Structures are given as structure tokens and as C-alpha cells.
Amino acid sequence: MTPFVFCTVQYESGDWDSAPSVPANIIDSVARYTSIDVAPTGAIAPLASRDLLRFPLAYLTGHLPVRFAAAERAMLRTYLERGGLLFVDDHNHDIDGQFHKSCIAELAAVTGAPLTPIPNSDPLYRAFFVFEDGAPNTSHELNGWGDNLVHPSLFGWRRNGRLGVIYSNKDYSSEWNYHPDNKRFLAVDNTRFGVNLVVYALTR
Amino acid sequence: MTALTRLGRVRAEWTAALMARFIAWFALAGCAGSAINYWWQGSETVPRGFIVSGLLILIAGIALLWRWRASRDRVALALWIEGRAPALQYALLTRAEGASDSMVDVLEAQIARVPFERLVRPAIWRPLVPLVATVVVATVLMRTMPQWASLRRTGAVRIYGPSEGRAPSTARSALATVRITVAPPPYTRLRTASLTDAARVSAVVGSRVLVEGAAGDDAVIARLGTDPLSISTASTAWSATLRMPARPTLVTLSSGSRQRAVLLEPVIDSVPEIALRFPARDTVLRVAAGVVPLSAVVRDDFGVAAAWFEVVVSAGEGENFTFRTTTLARRTGLDMRTLTLSASLSLDSLALQPGDLVHVRAVARDGNTVTGPGQSGSDTRAIRIARENEYDSVAVDGAPPPDRLKGLLSQRMLIQLAEALEKRRRTLAREPFVQESQRIARDQNALRRQVGDIVFQRLEDLGAGGEHSHDDGHDHSLMTPAQLLAEAREATTQTGEALDFHGGESPVVAISRPLLEAYNAMWEAGSALSIGDPKSALPHMRAALDAIQRARFAERIYLRGRPKEIVVDLAKVRLAGKTDRIGPGARTARDDEDAPRLARLARFDAALARLASDRDAALLALLTLRAELLAAPGAAAAALGDAADLLRSGRDATDALIAARRALAGPAPVLRPVDAWSVHP
Numbered sequence: 001m002t003p004f005v006f007c008t009v010q011y012e013s014g015d016w017d018s019a020p021s022v023p024a025n026i027i028d029s030v031a032r033y034t035s036i037d038v039a040p041t042g043a044i045a046p047l048a049s050r051d052l053l054r055f056p057l058a059y060l061t062g063h064l065p066v067r068f069a070a071a072e073r074a075m076l077r078t079y080l081e082r083g084g085l086l087f088v089d090d091h092n093h094d095i096d097g098q099f100h101k102s103c104i105a106e107l108a109a110v111t112g113a114p115l116t117p118i119p120n121s122d123p124l125y126r127a128f129f130v131f132e133d134g135a136p137n138t139s140h141e142l143n144g145w146g147d148n149l150v151h152p153s154l155f156g157w158r159r160n161g162r163l164g165v166i167y168s169n170k171d172y173s174s175e176w177n178y179h180p181d182n183k184r185f186l187a188v189d190n191t192r193f194g195v196n197l198v199v200y201a202l203t204r
Numbered sequence: 205m206t207a208l209t210r211l212g213r214v215r216a217e218w219t220a221a222l223m224a225r226f227i228a229w230f231a232l233a234g235c236a237g238s239a240i241n242y243w244w245q246g247s248e249t250v251p252r253g254f255i256v257s258g259l260l261i262l263i264a265g266i267a268l269l270w271r272w273r274a275s276r277d278r279v280a281l282a283l284w285i286e287g288r289a290p291a292l293q294y295a296l297l298t299r300a301e302g303a304s305d306s307m308v309d310v311l312e313a314q315i316a317r318v319p320f321e322r323l324v325r326p327a328i329w330r331p332l333v334p335l336v337a338t339v340v341v342a343t344v345l346m347r348t349m350p351q352w353a354s355l356r357r358t359g360a361v362r363i364y365g366p367s368e369g370r371a372p373s374t375a376r377s378a379l380a381t382v383r384i385t386v387a388p389p390p391y392t393r394l395r396t397a398s399l400t401d402a403a404r405v406s407a408v409v410g411s412r413v414l415v416e417g418a419a420g421d422d423a424v425i426a427r428l429g430t431d432p433l434s435i436s437t438a439s440t441a442w443s444a445t446l447r448m449p450a451r452p453t454l455v456t457l458s459s460g461s462r463q464r465a466v467l468l469e470p471v472i473d474s475v476p477e478i479a480l481r482f483p484a485r486d487t488v489l490r491v492a493a494g495v496v497p498l499s500a501v502v503r504d505d506f507g508v509a510a511a512w513f514e515v516v517v518s519a520g521e522g523e524n525f526t527f528r529t530t531t532l533a534r535r536t537g538l539d540m541r542t543l544t545l546s547a548s549l550s551l552d553s554l555a556l557q558p559g560d561l562v563h564v565r566a567v568a569r570d571g572n573t574v575t576g577p578g579q580s581g582s583d584t585r586a587i588r589i590a591r592e593n594e595y596d597s598v599a600v601d602g603a604p605p606p607d608r609l610k611g612l613l614s615q616r617m618l619i620q621l622a623e624a625l626e627k628r629r630r631t632l633a634r635e636p637f638v639q640e641s642q643r644i645a646r647d648q649n650a651l652r653r654q655v656g657d658i659v660f661q662r663l664e665d666l667g668a669g670g671e672h673s674h675d676d677g678h679d680h681s682l683m684t685p686a687q688l689l690a691e692a693r694e695a696t697t698q699t700g701e702a703l704d705f706h707g708g709e710s711p712v713v714a715i716s717r718p719l720l721e722a723y724n725a726m727w728e729a730g731s732a733l734s735i736g737d738p739k740s741a742l743p744h745m746r747a748a749l750d751a752i753q754r755a756r757f758a759e760r761i762y763l764r765g766r767p768k769e770i771v772v773d774l775a776k777v778r779l780a781g782k783t784d785r786i787g788p789g790a791r792t793a794r795d796d797e798d799a800p801r802l803a804r805l806a807r808f809d810a811a812l813a814r815l816a817s818d819r820d821a822a823l824l825a826l827l828t829l830r831a832e833l834l835a836a837p838g839a840a841a842a843a844l845g846d847a848a849d850l851l852r853s854g855r856d857a858t859d860a861l862i863a864a865r866r867a868l869a870g871p872a873p874v875l876r877p878v879d880a881w882s883v884h885p
Contacts, residue, residue, distance in 0.1 A: 013563075013584050024770035031777040040772045063525055065516055065563055067584035098516065098527045109580075143616060180772060 004030065004202060006042040007055035009086070011072055014064035014099070017044075018091050019173035021180075022059065026194040028180035033195050034128065036202065047072040052079050057201035061089045061173040065102040068110070076110050080157075080164040085201040093140050093171030100169055107157065107165055115155035115167050122156075124163060127200040129192045135168065136193050138175040162204050166197070207299045207315040208278075214321055214328075215281055219272060221328045226268045228335035233260035235342035288327055289320040296320065378420030378442060378459040384466065386448075387412040391571045392473075392506045403827065403852035404467040404845055407448045408506075410574030413468065415455065416443035422460035429453045450575065452831035456824070463820045467827040467848070469834060475578035476504040476511075476568035483564065483585040492556035492589045496549040498532065500566035500582055501542070508543045509571035510536040514581070516563040517554055528554075539571065551587075562587040615722075615749045618648055622738040622745060629739075638736035645733030648745070652726035655752075659719045722751035804829060804840075805868050812861065815851075823851050840867035 006023045010016050023042030030038045045052045048071035052058060058079070068076065080086065088107070090099050108114050118124060120134035134153055141150040157165040176191050183189055237257030274280055282300035286292055295314035303311055381400060386407045388394035399405060405413065415426070424442045426433035433455065436443050446455070448470050455466045481499040502511050512534035519526050533547035545566055554562065566582040621644050629637060725748035732741035811825035827848055833841035843864035850857035 013586065021770060024772055027772045027774075028777055031772060031774045038774065040774050041769060064518060064561065065527075065584070067563070067565060067581070069583050092525065098518065098525070179770060180777075 003037040003039045004198065005039045005055055007045050007052070007058045008042055009047050009052070009058045009060040010044050011047045011060065011066065012069055013067040014062040016060070016062050018063055019061050019177040021178055022173055022176045025176045025178065025180045025191050026198065028183065029189065029191045029195050030198050034199065036198065048075050050075070053082060053084070055084070057085050057087060057198055059087050061091045063091045063099055065098045066106050067102060068106045073110050080111065080159060085163060086165045087197055088165065088167045089171065089173045090169040091171060091173040093169065093174065107167065111157045111165060113157060115157050115165065117153045118156040118166070120153070123204065124196060124200050127196040127203065129196055131193065135170060136190070138170050138172060140171050140174060163200070207296060207312055210321060211278060211282060211296065211300060214285065214324060217325070218328055221332060222268050222272050225332050225335060226264060228332060228339050229264035230261055231339045232335065232342060233257045233264065235339065235346060236260060238346060285320050285324050289318055289323045291318045292320060377462050378417055378422060378424045379457055379462045379464045380418065380420070382415060382417045382457065382464060385414040389574050391573050401852060402466065403823065403848040404469055406469040406471055408473060409448050409450050409470045411448040413446050413448055414443060415466070416441060420459055424457055424459045427456045452834040454827055454831060465824040465827050467831055473570065473572045473576065473578060474505050475580035476502050476508055476570050478502050478566045478568050478580060478582035480566050480582035480585060483587065486586045488588045488590050490590055492551045492554070494551055496551060496587065498547045498549055498564060500545045502545060502566065502568045503542050504570045507539045507541055507571050509538055509569050509577060510534070511538065511543055511545050511566065511568040513545065513547050514565050514567050515549065517556065518561045518563065519557060519559065521559060556589050558589050558591040560589045615651060615745065615752055618644060618651065619742065619745045619749060622733070622742055626738045626742065641733050641736040641738050644738070645730050648726055648730040648733055652723055652730060655719050655723045655726065659723060718751040718754040722748040722755065725751060801868070801870060808865060808868055819851065823848060838867065840864055843867055
């Protein structure tokens, strides 16, 4: 069986590589808490490439407005139809910013439906670790960074009852963007939700 | 019984035999016609078998009528009997011709001795035997036709003829003829169209669809998908009106035992298609000056209503961006299927700074007043203004900001704690109040040291020296807090060109100044808190927070180049695994990717099997299958549509059904050739 490879999506517009340490951090957590056969490094897949179809979970982030090219839209649509899970995180940690507005519009154009809030009872929050209160808050939300708001939930789009797109404006990209060796200084590992994302993508 | 009476009975028997032969010929002609229809693959409106059957029945009827006419002549019948009963010695013929009264008794006696009825009976009925035998054989063959069909299906020869499974026509059926009138929405400027007995209707979403027919013996019941559809009934006609839905939907009509299905196939009004011609590609400019020509071609299936260029200017980097959005060359009130949009973008007017990004795209909206308007955008082109320090190489990947900056912002939390403590001053005893204040002071000092680490680590490179972090290997005893404070004050009170970042000084100083102010304010706040005076500390704490906020908005410093890729040591990590608070989710297997295709194929085969016995049900199943396939139109959906049209019009649909099945089954697997033994993979 081939190991799970964490994939970062490279898209033409925007700074897709703004959180380079997130993949290693999630890989570390997957290895730390699960027995999933995982590759030690992540991969980068252009959004318009069929290489994307090799990965069950794709991570997309950035600060700048997101405008997909036609080929990127088509491939993303194929990816979602084939059962892939796209995790999008707004690296700005703001609300109604340019990344948020443009990315939401692009995703709606691909999926054909707007994103809807993911309820706290969703299996995503119990796929591995149990998050009774839904998506965990980031330190940026708690200490008032950016918009000074705690975003209540993530947003998603479902296909046949399964989440195909998970959209976050909690800025996990900043929260998880550190060397995994520094995880030992945390009282509670803040990347545990990343494990849920991986397990959900692989088992649902 | 007289001879003439006996002769009349023979004539009646003759007539009965003729009638039987006519019926046999009729049945035989029907079998022949069906067989011709069965084997003949044609596309005539009236099947060829029906024509042949009609001709056979006509010829047989004329011939038998001619024979029956001959039997009405009593003399000719008597002569025919004399030929088959010589013992009569023409007594019957003489009697039939009207013999004289004197001879009647003699003739009657002669005739009475001969049982001519029994002698002529075989001659009367014998011609019927081969006919009946042929009809029996043909009937048996007709009953075995389905078996023939299943055998021939494997040979991919034509399978179904139009005469099979045809529902018996009802003289007064309300569904005998169904007329459909489609009126598209006004914005499409399409004409109203009418169809008769159509299996499917394609129209723009929102079109008004009128389904009507002549009134029959039974009432008409209609359903749109699973919802009932109201029917308006008049004395001579019925009708139903509906709007073309956004998804393929079946309209099912039933009247008595008759059923009819019409598939509504919506034509989706697509959003405008926009091709941005200029700028042709992303660009990095050294100087934000000049005019950039913009050009885009917009196309829409029914008409473009409005179009414009959208320009977004983003300034900043890292975590801090500001955006400005403006539009150019906005054109509204259009009604064109193709539009070329042109404009000029003056970079001077945008007041761009180094590092700014200009995102340009064209946006258009159609005139859809039913489900829209639909709006779309072109690809986005980015025009970037290079920074001065990028002139040697503008293709530099930025590394992330230092993580320590994120920890500095808990100053806000310390302020909240101090404010809360100040509110409890009157209710708390002095000793716990001071203890709590000193605890906040310790946190404040810890935060101050972190700020000092950052500030003086930077200033050290500029020769300013400073406080060192507790784990950097330096001797902290070399600098007392008083010295450190003096250094900080000195640094923060420097003014003039030496700290002017834009004047060519290193940005380190410019960025550090607000942090130094924060450091000073934290020092004062910590001192006040340590003596149990949060009220005095709060202004300094707020000043520190303001300074940190200013530091946030200052330009950040990034390490140059791509950070080193982190390779996780999986074995090491797994040895340190934790298992607390784990709730493994139930795993469910995903569907086989091929399962939907196989399921559709099975449904198609089932519909095909029902085609011979229940044509309407099979047609309904095929139309339902097409409705699902229309989500992603392809060859299978097109072939199914053709087949439905042919079946509804009573024509041969074999080719279309074969094409549909091939499309549903997918391409044949391609086997890879065996690699040569000597080739290394």
C-alpha cells in the first residue's frame, strides 16, 4: 500500500506557498498519533495537473486574491468528483477579505453551490480526536489578531454526504506553521485537528 | 328431404369453407407482415410488413369472393357435384335445371340413392388443410421470436422492429396525440416552437411549456417528476402548463391504461465566456508608470448585458495587506452575443508603491432574468511593481516571518488582567491584591524580555548591543537592567535621518523603534505592578500595546530564499506517540469508482428486456436514464435521446440502442504488449 502523502496545492494566482512548515507539522502529527503509513515529506501538486488526483487530501492556502485559471477549475472539479478532499485555509485571518471573497466565489463556481457552515456534530470533529466544540480556535483568534473575532465554524461543501471542500478562515496556516520539533513546547498540540483532516480524507 | 334442399346444404357448407379459408388467409397475411417487419430494417413511416399484409388479404379476399360468387349458381354447383359423384348420372344437374313434373319423382329417386354430400365434403374442406397448417406453423414461430431475438442480440445484429410491443391503440384515448408548445423566456429572443408526440423537449430553463391533447374517455393524470401537475380540462381538450425546470425531469401522463412520458431537457443559460487578450501574461515592472492596454472578448449564448474590467490593487506583504478595488470601462444596457471590451489602465493614476500588485480581470454579466443574471470573470493577470532590493533578482521566494512575533500579542491579555484586578481593588485585601499584581508583573516582565530578545538581537548586528536571551550563550551579567533601559531609551529617542528607512538606513532600526517603545513601556508597567499599583501600570501597558500594534504594521524582515525542507523522522516521532483522547471514527469503504457505470448498464439492459413486452415502461426507463446522464452529457445520453425519439415515433431504434449500450459500456480495455525481456524498466 502506498503511504499517505500530504499535498500542497500550487495555484497560479496568489502566494500558495505562504505556510511551508504546515505539511511537515501535519505529517509529524499523523505519525505521532496514528498508525497511518505516511511519507516523511509532503508533495506539491499544480492545481491544473492530473498529479493532483494522486492525493486524497489537498491543502490550499494564501493571502492574495484567488483566481483559478480554466484548467485549474476543471481539474479541481474532477478532483472533487473523484472523491478528493480540498482543505482551504485563509492565511489572512480576517473576514470578508480579498482571499476570502475571491476564494469563496471560485469554489462556488467549481462546486456549483455555496459553502455552508459545518456543524459541530459533524464526523469531521470525531474522525480521530474528539472536538466537542467543533473546529479548535487558534491563538490568533484568542488574542485578538486581525479581525479580533473568533470564527465560530468552518465551512464546507458536500458530495454524497461527504465533505469535499473544507474552508477555514481561522488561519490554521499561521497556527501550524512552525517546525515540528517545537511541538514539544506546547502543553496541548495545536495540530491535532490536522490529524482529523487526514483521517477523514482517508476513511470517509 | 328433396334434392334441392340437399343441394342448398352443400352450398352452405361450401360457403362456410370459403369463409374459413378467408380467415386462414387473413391470419397468414398477418403472420407474413409481422415476419417482414421483424426482419426488415427500414425507416419507413408505415412499416413494410403492414403493406404486404394488406395486399395479401386483399388478393385472398377477391379470389374467395369470386369463388363464392360461383357457388351462388345452383346449376354450376350441381355440375361440380356431378363431377365428383358419377353415380348421380346427371340426375342432380337435371333436377337443378328445372325438370318437368313427370320426371321429378324419377330424378328424386335416383338422387336419393347417392349420398353426394359425403362424396363432395373432402373436396370442399381439403384446400383449407394446408392453409390451417401454415397458420399453425407461423403462429408457433411467432411465439418463439423472443428466443430468436436473444440469440441475435449476441451477434449485434438489429434487434427490435417497430411492430413489437406496440400498445393497442385506443380509439378515444386522451393521449393519442400530445402536442407540446414551448415559449422561451423573452430575454432569449427565441421563437415559440410546437412539437407533436415528442419523447423529449429541450428548452431554456424557465420556458413556458404547454402540454395539451384532445379529450378522451378517461381523465388525464400528469406528474412533473414526483409532484402532481394540475390539468385544465375543457369539453374537447385538456392541457397542462409548466415552467422548464433547471434539472432534467420526466413528465408522466396517464389516461386509463395508457401512459406516456416526456423528458424535459433544460438548456442551461451559460455564464458569459471571457477571454482576456491584454495583458497577455503576468508582468513585473521596475517603475509604476505608463499605460497598460486592456482588451477582452466576451461571448454569451443569449446576450451580454454588462461588462467591465476589475482592477484590484493589493499592497503589503506577509500578514498585512490592504486592497483597493476599482472598475474600468463599465458598459451596461448591452444586448450583444459577442463584445470586445477595451480600456487603458494608467499606472500613474493608481499611485503604486514598490511591492504593490495589480490584479486585472474582465467581468461580464448576461441578461438572464429567470435564473440569473449569470456573472463570470476572465483569468486574472498580475502586474507587480518590484522593490528596490529585488532589482538584482525579483524571483525570490520569501520565507515565513519569525514565530516569536506571534507570542508578543498577549499584552492585550495582560491589560485585561490588570483592569480586572483594578476593579477588584476595593473587595480584595491588600496582601492578595499585591500578590496578584506581582504575578501579572512577572508575566509582564517575561513578555518584556521576549521583546528585548527580538530588538537587541537585531540591534546587535548594527553595533547597538543589547540584552540577550537567556539561552543564547551570552553572559547576561554584563549588562544591568539599568544599562539595558538606557540603551533602549537611547535607541527610541534617536531621530533624524539615521532612523529613516526610506533614506537608505537599514529597516531593522525602523522596525525596532516601536518595539523599543514597547520595551520601555513594559518596563514602567512591570515596575508599577510589582509594587501593587495596577492603576499606574495600565497607561504604560496600553502604550506598550499600541507600540506593538505599530510594530505589526511596520514592514517586516524576511529571510531570503526558500526555507530548508523539513523531513519528518517518522520512526522517532512514532516512538513518542500518545494515545489519550482518541476516538477512532468508523471507517466506511468508498464506492467502487466503476459502480455507477455498471449500475447504469444494468438498468439499460433491464429496459431493453422490457421493450418487447412493455414498450411504454421501457421508454420511461430509458428516458429516466437519459435524464440522469444529462448531468454530464455524452455519447450515451445522445444515443438514448435518439432511441427514445425513434421508439416514440414507431421507427426502428436498434442502431441508437446499440450505440447507447456501447457508450454506456465504455471503451474496450487496451492490453499492454508484453515488454521485451532485455529492457530494463
